[in-house]
Amino acid sequence: MNPQFKPKLHSGSTTGCDTSLLERQQARTKWQQNHAFFNGDDDDHHHHLQNMFNSMPLTQQQFSGLIDDHPRLDEVKPDPGMQERWPDFGGGVYGDQLGYGYMNQNTLVNQTFLQGNSGSVSVSVSPKKRKTDEGQSLQLVSEKEKRIKGCAEEGDSKITHQYSNCDNKSSNNSKEASTNTSSKEKSKVSEVQKPDYIHVRARRGQATDSHSLAERVRREKISERMKYLQDLVPGCNKITGKAGMLDEIINYVQSLQKQVEFLSMKLATVNPELDFNIDNVFMKEMFQSSTSEFPALGCSPETANSAYFQLSSLEQAVSCCGLDMGMNSTEMALRRSISVPTSVPGTFMDSSCFNQIQPTATWDADLQNLYKMEFEQGTLIPFQSHQFTGLNEGSNLKMEM
């Protein structure tokens, strides 16, 4: 049995989650056919699982027993005792079985799971001990699960994070409900020889069907990424569903792209010759200074005052332009005409208003407001909401870079 698996394990070794599911499914189904499910076994028995599931991470319940403070990769060795034990369990499925083979605090889990940027997730499990005797195994396992859940907190924060997330997600999935019919099966997690495998253990009451497991892996990976996106996209903290998150992301990307368009148009109008040589020097100074106060950089002292004045109105103008200007356009136009006596702003205003009004029409009203607020807060931190009412002092203005 054991030599049977080794070739399978090796053959299935590829670059992680991108490997074809087919190979893994084949290996799994073959294993399942050949071997019965077994209970927790006697302890003091080194147990190396041979089962290799599809690329799925263990869920929190599964991993909680396996997370250790010092995970490390162990060599996979076929469990000599396992061969003896297989016949003990018979070929049947236990009636009230758990989804795990064992839970043991001594088992080690190497979690290279969430570390790679390539997206290939791998977890290697090198369990060391089997569980205790069968009679109490079920209860013990469940107890230990709960205990171990507590110490799972010491584990990698990402992983626990992800597990709680996947708990939420998986509880919503109807597929798991549908697979209850075949759910009362145990499954084991096998060791990994190369760090590309993802070993999953089906949770209690879960199906060990390869498809559902694969689905779960996918879902958990995605939910993990969603977490990162939540930090990045403003206003995503309250939204938990995948669809809502995606919606936020889409809107944010769209708004950023529109901003880029708008700013490039603005630049095109403001700077007729595309001559940016002066700006080079200016920009370098800007970047080099720590505070990056606009008026302080590159402006000679005699023009500082006028620059302040203009800067304030300009900054306001810029901030206005960045936001939806439907209501403020007339006010803006007035200001600009006062401060900058050129004809460029006029045309610019029209184009900028036009640019802004178009995208806003496509957004939902709520999201639009949300983004206005977020945009204000995130990007124009120094500008208060009352900026339109009066000219700010130049010294108070800081353009955060």
Next chain:
Amino acid sequence: MHTSSPLKKEFLKKWMEGLQICCSSKKQMNVLERKKKIKLSADIAMASAKKTPTSWSNALISYARRNEEYMILTDQLLGPESQFNLQKSTDRMIGFHKRVQCKKILKRRNTYSAGKRTKKKTGHPRLISATLIAKRLVKKRTKVLKRLVPGGESMDEFSLIKEALDYILSLKVQVDVMRSVVTATEILSNEKSLKSVE
């Protein structure tokens, strides 16, 4: 802002280079053309300013290069040594795209055949319909996101989100830098006008 300033510097530098290349070519351009050039050079600068080339940056560059007009600009901007990387990356992308499509076909076939053997869904009908609706929504939105993120069509959902993350970061950088440049030019132009008035 928590975005990195070295990235900003890099982006700005490249952008200025690109703009100088642009304005050296033609003398008279109307507003729209100028805007296009500005935006294009900004995009390319952003894509090339990344240290580790990601999928979307390569996609951006490859899209830019496909257009005859802009090819010269992009090549000049990126430099000669990066052209080799681009070739490789575009080839890789095409190959990857095909691979992804094949995988999708395989998956679809498998799920279709597996669907015949699967058990009936025993959940509550309302729950099932809700999840179906949710799935549909998610699918719709991933499609939209794929269209938004450059090079996103040939990616599975998981890496799409990663690319979107990255893309959002660079877009933020781009917006910041552009805005500051805009205000700087405005200040300068105002100064000039004031001086001329005086």
